Amino acid sequence: MSSSSTGRGPARTVVITGGNSGIGLGCAAAVLGSRDGPWHVVIASRDASRSRAAVDRLARAAGAAHTVEAMSLDLASLASVRTFAAELTDRLTSGGLPPLYALVCNAGVQAGTTVTRTADGFESTFGINHLGHFLLVNELLPALKAPARVVVVASGTHDPAETAGLPAPAWTGVPALARGDLGPSAASDGPFAFGQRRYATSKLANVYFTYALARRLPDGVTANAYDPGLVLGTSLQRNHSAPVRFAATYVLPRVRPLLRRFLTDKIYTIEESGGALAWLATSPEPAGITGKYFHQREAIPSSDESYDTARAEELWDDSVKLTALSGSAASELAGE
Template sequence: MGSMRTINDSLGPASLPQETVIVTGGNSGLGYGCAAALLSASPRRHVILACRDIGRAQEAVETLRESASPGAQIETMVLDLASLASVQSFASKLEERLKAAEIPPLHGLVCNAAVQGARTFTADGFESTFGVSHLGHYLLVNLLVPLMEKPARIAVVASGVHDPAELAKVPASMAVPVPAWNTPMALAKGDLGPAAANDDAAADRGRRYSTTKLANVYFTYGLAQRLPQGITVNAFDPGLMPGTGLAREYPAAVRFAWHNILPKLIPLLRLVLLKNIHTTEESGAALARLIVDPALRSTNGKYFEGLREIPSSVESYDKDRAEELWRDSATLTGIEPLPYARPTKLYPGFK
């Protein structure tokens, strides 16, 4: 853990940040863009980049300090979402620091970190895409909600790839297969639903990603019903963002185009190919808005494509699946889940 204060020692207590916001995986890509937007918008914020690679995270901290609003603070803490023990340790250390008033009260959490690559397994034996993007965040949220001070907000990074209707708008060369839902216990083992039966390695990688992003939406809707008044959660689709690290395991030619060519063509691509293509700075600012915009203070259990609130996929409103995911995730992570706190009638989208 490395704390990087950006305030002058001569500043008084009134100048110190008043709220802590955590961004998982904030050392690059969307998370970095979100952290930059949070820091530049207000001196009130103490942002924690919760990352597995502390070296890369510290480099991001150094760069973020340069554009931070005077008085804002930025630091990093170790969090490996592929390890339930690491998630528990992070939550315990954070609780100690909050109780000691070493950092301001916790008012925001951005669940951003994700992986997409060849099939691997976490330290706890879970398929990595599902284990990191869903189970790691599931445990983290259940541990951190009791530590939050109201009003507080949570943002969950999902993706339009969870929605077959949205995937139909994407050129075939850039699309991933639609989700292949299975029971959560099966997904944790790496077993997708029947639609994935004939997938090759590339299709398997993409389908596990889209299926996990569907899980992120189910998780958001289930959490929205369990949060106490004063704490909200919403899901977020950042759109296609050329240049981010999700293509790290793609073929070399694809990686080169993704990192070096497509980012320079975003305005053209948006005009002639797909509107939902953005820079990480644009999507990062839209993600940060879910944490800081006063107009969204009471918005809860919604799905945003960038700045627009839109419906998520038809499949994502299956309440039985959402409830099964919550129950099984509690079993897999070994915790008692948050209880219901709000009536289901607040969420008419559920079937």
């Protein structure tokens, strides 16, 4: 890896969580194939073997001026998040990496039919999708010097108006969400709704977090949320039952045209949504835009519920407390 510059300008670093698969991988490929740059892409993931394979694949297809590497990050462990952030900051400070230009908070999980917990005792969907990224962004804030961007991958599932028939978010107090306790509307959820509602609620948290972050960032550093639409062929359903995983991986991608015609037109390939995510993170066009919610390359309204500023500030304050908890205190929070 070299941090030298070319005629197109100085090299810059883009960090992509979960960049070894799905739209994260699509985003990395789009950045490394762009005519802008040069870019140095850091694939941040807990799966070392998949990350190495992704880096090899990306490096072979990357433009001559671009570079890519993998670093270990487990968003289910606050200790891992702090270790990753410290290592990245040290390398940025010493000149071992080009300046940090974009942090893409893409990695995410969707619960299966039972509650699972992170290393710190938090319900996994909320702990990984929100708290892990919340801590990561805050740990890297000193390194995000203008011009810089934070992009948080949210989802249209946070908006009941966009997902008629699917479980809507069931927001409750933040400590309760961290324990895995949803609001009253989740009381009678069956196996399918169990994971879907937790995912939708965590994605609402992503939007709240993005808006609260944008209000706190200095001039020249932006934060925007991104809805990738329904992207087929990813590993998001890896915690579901075998039939659901089979359908998501092998059946639904083959009937994409029918789904677009009869279900929703917001169905995309990994390349389409990954490319739009790369555009939001690195393209000159959205420079200076902050505190917005994007679908593909267009800023659109998020859900009515997502504009509750008081709730977003409560989420921020409680997340500060939760991510500073010791291991034993987090276990108490989880009721263990």
